[in-house]
Amino acid sequence: MNPSLVTTPLGRLSGLCTGGIHRFLGVPYARPPVGPLRLRSPQPTLPWTGIRPAHDAGAASLQTLAGQQQWLNAPIEHLSEDCLFLNIWTPSLTGRHPVMVWIHGGQTRNGHGASPASDGQALAALGVVVVTINYRLGALGGLAHPGLEDPATGFCANWGLQDKLAALAWVAEHIGAFGGDPGRVTLAGQSSGAANAVMLAQNSLASGHFHALIAQSPPLFRPPMFAELADAAAYTEALARRLGVAVPALRQVAGSVLQTEEQALARTLTAEGRRPHTAPVRDGRLLRHWPFDAPAIGVPLLAGWTRHEADFWFHLQDGQGHSLAPLREPDDAAELAPRVQRLMAQHYAFTPAPDTAAVLDAYTASGGVPQRWRDLYTDLVFRAPILQLINRQAAHGQPAWAYEFAYPLPGDRPSTPHAADVPFVFGTHRHPHLAPKIGATGAADALSATVIRAWADFVHHGAPGPVNGTAWPRFTAAQPLAMVLEPAHPGPAALSRPAGLACWPAYTAPWTEAAPAGPDREPL
Numbered sequence: 113m114n115p116s117l118v119t120t121p122l123g124r125l126s127g128l129c130t131g132g133i134h135r136f137l138g139v140p141y142a143r144p145p146v147g148p149l150r151l152r153s154p155q156p157t158l159p160w161t162g163i164r165p166a167h168d169a170g171a172a173s174l175q176t177l178a179g180q181q182q183w184l185n186a187p188i189e190h191l192s193e194d195c196l197f198l199n200i201w202t203p204s205l206t207g208r209h210p211v212m213v214w215i216h217g218g219q220t221r222n223g224h225g226a227s228p229a230s231d232g233q234a235l236a237a238l239g240v241v242v243v244t245i246n247y248r249l250g251a252l253g254g255l256a257h258p259g260l261e262d263p264a265t266g267f268c269a270n271w272g273l274q275d276k277l278a279a280l281a282w283v284a285e286h287i288g289a290f291g292g293d294p295g296r297v298t299l300a301g302q303s304s305g306a307a308n309a310v311m312l313a314q315n316s317l318a319s320g321h322f323h324a325l326i327a328q329s330p331p332l333f334r335p336p337m338f339a340e341l342a343d344a345a346a347y348t349e350a351l352a353r354r355l356g357v358a359v360p361a362l363r364q365v366a367g368s369v370l371q372t373e374e375q376a377l378a379r380t381l382t383a384e385g386r387r388p389h390t391a392p393v394r395d396g397r398l399l400r401h402w403p404f405d406a407p408a409i410g411v412p413l414l415a416g417w418t419r420h421e422a423d424f425w426f427h428l429q430d431g432q433g434h435s436l437a438p439l440r441e442p443d444d445a446a447e448l449a450p451r452v453q454r455l456m457a458q459h460y461a462f463t464p465a466p467d468t469a470a471v472l473d474a475y476t477a478s479g480g481v482p483q484r485w486r487d488l489y490t491d492l493v494f495r496a497p498i499l500q501l502i503n504r505q506a507a508h509g510q511p512a513w514a515y516e517f518a519y520p521l522p523g524d525r526p527s528t529p530h531a532a533d534v535p536f537v538f539g540t541h542r543h544p545h546l547a548p549k550i551g552a553t554g555a556a557d558a559l560s561a562t563v564i565r566a567w568a569d570f571v572h573h574g575a576p577g578p579v580n581g582t583a584w585p586r587f588t589a590a591q592p593l594a595m596v597l598e599p600a601h602p603g604p605a606a607l608s609r610p611a612g613l614a615c616w617p618a619y620t621a622p623w624t625e626a627a628p629a630g631p632d633r634e635p636l
Contacts, residue, residue, distance in 0.1 A: 118205060123160040127200075128167055133236045136200045136290065137226065139171035141282035142275065144194035145248060150363050151255060153265040154196060154278040161476045169198025169226030173249040174371040180428050180436045181222040184229050186545040192254060192566045193342050193367035199225050201232030201242040208293035210571045213283055213322065217303025217329075217531065220272060220391050221250045229546060232625050234539030238568035241292035243283055247275035251374035252367055254390025255351070256344035259359035268343060269393040273308055280312075280321040298324040298571045302534050306330035306415075307403070310501065311392060314406035315399055324574050325416040328537070329530055332403035332497035337458055337466055339389035341396065348388040351377055403501060404618070408508035412574040414567075415502050416594065418516030421442045422489035424530030426482075429523045432550030439488075441482040448472065448481050452488065459492050462618040474611045481490050496619035497611075499607070503622055513576055514587045519559055520600040522551045533597075535545065536560040537567055555599040563597055579603065589622050 116127040116134040127136035128225040142154035149155060150311045171192035175464045177185055203209060214230055216223040232242025247253060253272025279512055299322040301309040306327040313325055331337075331371030339347070351374055352359045352478070362370065378388035392399060401407070420427075428437040442448040453468055460466065471488070478487040498514075505512035517533040520526035532550075535541040539560050552557055562579055569577030576584045579601045585593050593604045607613060613620045 113414050116205065117163070118289045120286045121159075122157060122286070124163045125166045126163050129219040129339060131233070131237070132203070133233050133260070134200075134202050135203060135232070136166035136202075138168055138197045139166050139200065140170070140196060141198050141245070142196040142278045143273075144250070145196060145271070146367065148363070150193070150367060151252070151260050151271060152262045152363070153267055153271070153274050156278075157196075157282075161390065169199060169224075170246065171195050172224030172246055172255030173225070174252060174367055175218075175249050176371075176375060177222055179438045180424055181218055183428055183430065183436055183529075184534060184546075184547065185218070185223055185227050185426070190225060195224075195248065196275060196278070197225070198243055198245045198282070199232070200287075201236040202238050202290045203236050203241070204291045205289075207291050208288075208296075209239055209241045209291050210296040210298065210569075211243060211281060211283065211287055211292040211294070212240065212298045212300050212326075212571045213246075214244045215276060215299070215301030215303065215309055216244065217305040218249070220254060220304045220308075223249075228543045229540050230538050231535050231540050231543075232538065232539065233562055235309045235537075235568055238564065240436075240568050240571050241287065241290060243279075243287070243292075244278065245279045247279070248272040251351070251370045251390065253329045254344075255343060255348045255362065255370075256339070256389075256391070256395065257348040257359045258341075258345065260348070260362065262452055267395070267398055270340065270391050270398050273312070273392050273398065276312065277318050280318045284321045295322075295323070296571075297322045297612040298326060300326035300328070300567075301330075302328040303331065303531060307332060308392065310403055310409070311399060311401075311406075313409040313411065314401055314403060316399070322411065323585040324412045324570065325409060325414070326570065327413065327419060327501070329417050329494055330403075330501075331493065332499060332501060334402045334404050334461055336387060336461065336473045338402060339391075339393045345391040347377075400533060402565070404497065408504050408510055410510065410569075413502065413505045413510065413512045414515070414570050414576055415495050415498055415512070416517060417490070417498055418530055418532050419516055419518040419528040420490060421530045422486040423527045426486055426489070426531050427525075427527060429521075429527075429549070430524070432552075433524075435473070441485045444481055448485060451485065455489065460615055460616060460618065463520075466615050466617075471615045474615050474619070475609075477611070478609075483631065487552070487609060487612065491609060493617060496613055496616040499592070499613070500619040503589060503592070506587050507589065507622070511575065513570075513584055513588045514592075514594040516594045516596050517563075518596055519556065520551075520599075521549060531608075535561070536563045536597075539564050559597065559599050559602070562602060566595075566597075 113568030
């Protein structure tokens with residue numbers, strides 16, 4: 113490893129160079145959000161003197177990494193309130209290379225930008241400057257109440273979302289020192305990170321600071337799953353009562369105490385069948401629209417899902433035959449109907465609601481009760497809202513492309529759960545934390561190389577390149593095709609389970625009536 117040195121407007125940074133790729137880790141993009149800056153909008157970082165080493169990742173936001181969140185995330189060495197750091201991988205310290213800013217997922221409660229799954233080395237080798245970020249999680253990033261209004265900005269919610277805006281502003285100002293082009297920035301993310309990216313774009317936030325969008329499995333919820341300000345304020349008041357303080361005095365409570373007590377409150381509510389309300393919050397100032405009714409995004413969009421999204425919650429394994437799934441499927445048909453009704457109340461909060469019997473009948477072809485439930489869950493919670501987002505883009509003349517990631521992970525049956533695509537995008541599937549769960553095979557290597565190239569092409573040109581020699585078709589209502597990223601024969605195909613998708617007309621009515629098969633491909 114050789115040293116790398118850059119000079120930014122804030123000061124000089126020393127990084128490392130491996131295999132021709134320069135990396136700078138633990139770079140501060142905002143002041144530490146501690147003490148009087150706790151639960152406030154992020155403040156610009158202060159300059160430093162001398163040469164600041166950027167060899168090691170900065171601390172991740174306070175969190176409790178457990179259960180299915182351990183599938184993608186390795187144990188985190190350093191946790192702190194002082195967590196607003198980013199990491200950069202660049203192919204050159206000169207020139208103007210396109211940039212990808214990555215927002216990690218984790219339900220806005222877990223994860224960090226230095227996860228081994230999102231190492232930027234492989235993408236940087238294809239001429240992309242990769243930036244990954246930390247942001248405030250849980251209570252520190254998501255408590256909301258008018259009594260917490262920041263006098264400098266007027267915001268009272270979405271502190272973690274504001275961190276992302278601060279990171280994008282930092283990239284716009286400083287990435288040129290690392291060989292990046294601030295005029296060609298792709299904002300990308302997975303799961304809650306992707307949902308945050310979509311909401312930033314749909315609410316016209318950070319306009320001009322990014323020029324294309326990649327959304328991997330974004331949960332594009334609406335109330336009651338996402339919170340209106342009144343609900344979030346009531347939740348924050350409940351936490352304040354638990355701590356015996358007034359809401360404004362929450363800023364004086366140590367971050368570790370806020371985090372621990374809010375997690376305990378969230379567990380209590382979850383056990384009672386209620387939802388804890390932290391970020392994102394529609395506060396009317398920062399966030400004005402939820403994804404289902406927001407304006408189209410004015411930049412190219414690449415978005416998609418994994419084939420078995422629901423398995424992350426209902427059938428996730430650790431590679432050693434042990435289950436990491438936190439939830440269970442319905443056991444029989446008698447349990448299935450009420451579970452479906454509750455799921456629709458949470459995720460399809462539109463009028464009129466679909467007929468439960470018709471929904472159950474539409475998923476009969478999936479097989480037994482557990483698989484019917486998982487397919488229905490995948491469609492309602494992820495695939496239908498994502499397809500609505502993609503189709504809205506296409507309907508407004510914006511270029512949009514869809515994909516389905518379908519690499520079968522080893523286990524007692526083939527499965528491609530939520531988050532399975534991330535190591536393939538970054539080429540980290542052979543990392544020791546991930547290889548036992550994915551299988552270190554030539555097929556995985558080949559598919560990862562295909563995905564990395566497609567993502568790099570999108571960052572370079574605003575459009576994904578060909579896959580397996582086949583052009584990636586733009587999504588249209590007349591030809592709603594997705595690129596299926598699978599080991600054997602990746603290529604475009606018609607959307608699978610069309611009868612199931614038709615159950616969710618608020619999301620899919622414009623195009624589910626006629627979905628032609630892709631060229632030389634059978635419907636999935």
